[in-house]
Amino acid sequence: MRVLCLSINDFWLAWARSHERAPSNRPVILTVGGRVRACSREASLAGVQPGQTERLALARCPQASIQEMEEARPRLAWRQLLAALGRFSPLIESAREGLACFPSAGLERHYRTELQLGLAVGQTVKECLGLAGGIGIADGRFVAEAAASQACPGQVLVVPTGAERYFLQELPVTLLPLDEESHRQLRLLGIRTLEQYSDLPYDAVQSRFGRPGCESWHRARGTDNQPLLRHQEERQLWATTSLDDPVRDQSLLARAVERLLRPLCGSLRREGLACQELLLATELEKGPAVVDRHVLQEPTADPGRLQAAIMALLARRPAAVQSLTVTLTRLTRLEAGHQLDLFMERQVAADLDATLAALAVRYGADCFQRARAISPDALLPEQRFTYERFQMMP
Amino acid sequence: MTHSWTVGPEVIVSEDNEGPQTFIWAGHTHRVATLCNSWRVHTGWWQQEVWRDYYKVQTDDGLLCILYHDRLRERWHLASIYD
Numbered sequence: 029m030r031v032l033c034l035s036i037n038d039f040w041l042a043w044a045r046s047h048e049r050a051p052s053n054r055p056v057i058l059t060v061g062g063r064v065r066a067c068s069r070e071a072s073l074a075g076v077q078p079g080q081t082e083r084l085a086l087a088r089c090p091q092a093s094i095q096e097m098e099e100a101r102p103r104l105a106w107r108q109l110l111a112a113l114g115r116f117s118p119l120i121e122s123a124r125e126g127l128a129c130f131p132s133a134g135l136e137r138h139y140r141t142e143l144q145l146g147l148a149v150g151q152t153v154k155e156c157l158g159l160a161g162g163i164g165i166a167d168g169r170f171v172a173e174a175a176a177s178q179a180c181p182g183q184v185l186v187v188p189t190g191a192e193r194y195f196l197q198e199l200p201v202t203l204l205p206l207d208e209e210s211h212r213q214l215r216l217l218g219i220r221t222l223e224q225y226s227d228l229p230y231d232a233v234q235s236r237f238g239r240p241g242c243e244s245w246h247r248a249r250g251t252d253n254q255p256l257l258r259h260q261e262e263r264q265l266w267a268t269t270s271l272d273d274p275v276r277d278q279s280l281l282a283r284a285v286e287r288l289l290r291p292l293c294g295s296l297r298r299e300g301l302a303c304q305e306l307l308l309a310t311e312l313e314k315g316p317a318v319v320d321r322h323v324l325q326e327p328t329a330d331p332g333r334l335q336a337a338i339m340a341l342l343a344r345r346p347a348a349v350q351s352l353t354v355t356l357t358r359l360t361r362l363e364a365g366h367q368l369d370l371f372m373e374r375q376v377a378a379d380l381d382a383t384l385a386a387l388a389v390r391y392g393a394d395c396f397q398r399a400r401a402i403s404p405d406a407l408l409p410e411q412r413f414t415y416e417r418f419q420m421m422p
Numbered sequence: 423m424t425h426s427w428t429v430g431p432e433v434i435v436s437e438d439n440e441g442p443q444t445f446i447w448a449g450h451t452h453r454v455a456t457l458c459n460s461w462r463v464h465t466g467w468w469q470q471e472v473w474r475d476y477y478k479v480q481t482d483d484g485l486l487c488i489l490y491h492d493r494l495r496e497r498w499h500l501a502s503i504y505d
Contacts, residue, residue, distance in 0.1 A: 415428065
């Protein structure tokens with residue numbers, strides 16, 4: 029199956045450099061809540077890794093520029109790109125931002141050649157994101173993805189049918205979707221290229237790396253038959269309002285937000301839904317429009333809680349507000365949204381013990397055992413927990 | 423409810439190169455429909471060696487469970503059943 033793959037290496041970084049004025053001549057570290065989320069190659073070589081604290085990252089790479097990562101706008105732009113790619117194919121797979129695939133068989137008839145098709149996709153990407161990505165076209169998703177990752181931004185790399193193994197042979201084994209431990213073992217074994225990996229006996233790969241290793245073995249040989257999975261466009265509800273004059277007063281803003289939320293919450297309630305995340309796009313009197321994202325602790329359709337979250341976001345904006353757009357995302361069934369208590373109420377626990385004691389009298393205490401965790405991360409199940417004989421509460 | 427054993431009941435398994443094909447547990451023969459995952463645990467060689475191949479399988483009657491092959495004793499056991 030011919031597949032076209034679009035890959036924008038280091039998507040978040042590319043976005044920050046293109047749209048957020050992150051410097052291109054210095055290492056860049058992107059953070060969220062004081063922790064590193066992404067970093068440039070130079071910073072990575074200096075020892076910066078995702079998950080580190082901002083302070084540690086700066087100690088490892090003092091010359092780096094640290095920037096708070098903008099998540100909402102790039103995500104929104106990526107969604108718009110996926111919608112735009114829908115005119116090439118109805119089946120778009122996107123495992124993460126910066127990577128998208130779709131079957132391209134037959135499309136070359138509309139675009140004369142596969143190269144022309146790739147260039148048309150590249151143009152769409154440029155228009156939607158303002159970024160250029162590498163594009164690979166090949167038989168199978170893995171080969172297309174490998175080709176896209178090797179292509180320079182804006183370049184189209186077409187791998188002819190039958191040349192997959194030849195194309196893959198010199199590429200690094202790190203392209204394979206294996207876990208960190210497997211990659212470490214491959215490094216220790218001196219296996220650097222996909223050719224070396226595909227030359228290993230199948231039995232040995234199965235024995236050492238299990239099922240993921242076997243799948244990767246087929247991929248390294250260019251025989252990847254994994255079907256593409258359709259990207260499910262998330263349902264969203266949104267509403268927008270423009271204020272006649274720029275408003276700074278919190279009580280007036282609260283009233284505008286309340287009006288905005290009324291129909292949205294009505295729709296949620298009618299359909300028995302709750303939202304888990306909201307996006308607030310604010311057009312300010314001075315400066316560019318900003319998009320804020322807020323993840324709710326528990327899904328809700330309650331206008332009061334949504335309003336409180338929005339007002340907290342608005343309080344961060346010192347300038348007067350010209351217009352507001354609220355988007356409710358990650359919609360879920362209302363009844364599935366309640367967080368269960370982690371710590372049971374004492375009365376409930378006492379009732380359970382009383383019930384268990386009654387059952388023990390009826391069926392005998394030997395019928396019941398209490399599971400106790402010993403070492404939840406142990407390799408062997410018998411070391412993780414133990415069953416203890418049930419003893420009635422005094 | 424998920425059922426986990428500390429040392430699971432022994433089962434009779436027929437296998438091929440890919441892994442288990444059928445297993446007999448509690449008098450019933452279960453045919454493996456999907457092999458979801460497999461991994462090896464080889465540890466404790468300095469003390470009490472354990473060498474097991476684990477298989478997460480789904481049977482054709484919808485049972486999702488974990489089997490392991492004890493390589494040292496050449497026996498198969500059922501480790502968990504998911505509900």
